[in-house]
Amino acid sequence: MANRGALMKVVEDAYKRPADKVPQFEIGDYVEVHQKILEGQKERIQVFAGTVIARRGSGLSETFTVRRIVQGEGVERTFPVHSPRIAKVVVKRHGRVRRAKLYYLRDRVGKATKLRERQETGAKASAETDNKSADNSAS
Amino acid sequence: MAIGLLGRKIGMTQVYDATGVAIPVTVLEVGPCTVLQVREPDRDGYEAVQLGFDDKPRKRATRAERGHVAVLESKRRRALLAAGITPPPKANCEPKRFIKEFRLEPGSVVKQNGHSVVRLANKLELKVGDNLTVSLFEGVPAVDVVGWTKGRGFTGVMKRWNFSGLGASHGVKRHHRAPGSLSGHATDRGNSGRMKKGKRMAGRYGNERVTIRNLAVVRVDPEHNLLVVKGAVPGPNNGYIIVRPTNKRKHVAHKYEVD
Numbered sequence: 001m002a003n004r005g006a007l008m009k010v011v012e013d014a015y016k017r018p019a020d021k022v023p024q025f026e027i028g029d030y031v032e033v034h035q036k037i038l039e040g041q042k043e044r045i046q047v048f049a050g051t052v053i054a055r056r057g058s059g060l061s062e063t064f065t066v067r068r069i070v071q072g073e074g075v076e077r078t079f080p081v082h083s084p085r086i087a088k089v090v091v092k093r094h095g096r097v098r099r100a101k102l103y104y105l106r107d108r109v110g111k112a113t114k115l116r117e118r119q120e121t122g123a124k125a126s127a128e129t130d131n132k133s134a135d136n137s138a139s
Numbered sequence: 140m141a142i143g144l145l146g147r148k149i150g151m152t153q154v155y156d157a158t159g160v161a162i163p164v165t166v167l168e169v170g171p172c173t174v175l176q177v178r179e180p181d182r183d184g185y186e187a188v189q190l191g192f193d194d195k196p197r198k199r200a201t202r203a204e205r206g207h208v209a210v211l212e213s214k215r216r217r218a219l220l221a222a223g224i225t226p227p228p229k230a231n232c233e234p235k236r237f238i239k240e241f242r243l244e245p246g247s248v249v250k251q252n253g254h255s256v257v258r259l260a261n262k263l264e265l266k267v268g269d270n271l272t273v274s275l276f277e278g279v280p281a282v283d284v285v286g287w288t289k290g291r292g293f294t295g296v297m298k299r300w301n302f303s304g305l306g307a308s309h310g311v312k313r314h315h316r317a318p319g320s321l322s323g324h325a326t327d328r329g330n331s332g333r334m335k336k337g338k339r340m341a342g343r344y345g346n347e348r349v350t351i352r353n354l355a356v357v358r359v360d361p362e363h364n365l366l367v368v369k370g371a372v373p374g375p376n377n378g379y380i381i382v383r384p385t386n387k388r389k390h391v392a393h394k395y396e397v398d
Contacts, residue, residue: 004149004150004376004377007149007166007168007363007365008149008150008152008166010360010363010365011152011154011164011166011358011360011365011367012152012154014154014358015154015155036159038158059152060152060153060154060155061152061153080161082155083155083159083161084155084159085159
């Protein structure tokens with residue numbers, strides 16, 4: 001008798017996206033979520049752009065929440081990470097954030113909702129620069 | 140009645156169907172189940188198969204439990220043999236933790252070379268010692284699942300019967316979760332000085348046998364003995380369950396597939 005977690009994984013893995021197809025983004029990123037919409041027989045892509053403010057859950061049930069302002073009104077949509085209806089997630093900009101849940105953005109209006117962009121020399125160098133700046137401030 | 144299988148609840152999760160809709164599912168580990176006994180009309184007065192699931196360490200099992208599944212030397216057995224009576228066959232397996240019987244249609248048990256053999260509708264033949272796996276449910280659109288709900292102990296009427304309780308304010312003092320009046324003087328049996336029988340009150344709640352019928356089969360995985368059904372199943376994770384093809388005539392026909 002195998003253990004419970006292992007059996008659960010067997011079922012979930014069959015429905016998960018392959019590791020290289022899991023959308024890659026971070027909290028605070030400004031993203032475009034491309035979602036497949038079925039209209040009758042036709043399939044089309046709908047794009048929802050905004051800031052990723054939360055990511056919760058684990059395994060197949062993992063979801064992320066994207067917030068944007070439409071006509072002065074805050075709109076949030078939550079997408080399952082592994083949903084086959086998510087065609088792709090395009091990261092447009094990295095935001096500089098210091099927490100995992102950006103619910104404080106809900107209380108902000110206008111210019112205050114903008115996140116400072118993360119300064120990077122290159123996409124891959126991001127981790128190094130982060131470390132360096134930390135070292136500098138320490139010394 | 141169709142034969143079912145024994146198993147345990149693994150837990151709940153969600154999966155996506157071919158159109159990308161998330162379905163809530165429960166993962167069940169079902170089988171392998173060993174046929175421990177065949178109940179036959181001559182000896183037992185009815186026809187059934189007794190299945191066992193989940194091994195129990197031998198040192199944890201009583202001698203009766205061990206003797207139920209395998210041949211043990213005993214005075215009684217020697218006496219039977221001496222009298223020329225063949226004792227019923229044994230499954231010759233490990234003692235089981237969870238044992239249940241499934242009743243069969245009359246005429247299902249037949250004798251073959253002195254052994255009782257069960258003939259099922261799908262041409263399947265079973266005898267003591269055989270193993271049944273979850274592949275029994277391949278092609279079955281929906282199942283009924285029997286489980287034992289989580290025991291909640293002694294609970295009040297709000298949790299047990301969904302009573303509304305009393306107000307939080309407006310002068311209510313220390314009776315916020317109370318049931319209120321049990322009976323009026325003029326209603327039910329109120330004016331007899333007694334209450335109506337079956338009045339819903341506080342008491343033991345949970346730990347009862349519950350059958351959930353007509354759960355759609357989402358996936359059968361014989362390799363891992365897994366059965367994935369749509370919807371919830373009574374009992375805690377790791378709790379024992381009984382699964383059988385649904386006896387609802389109008390069962391859910393939908394079959395989900397991995398896309």
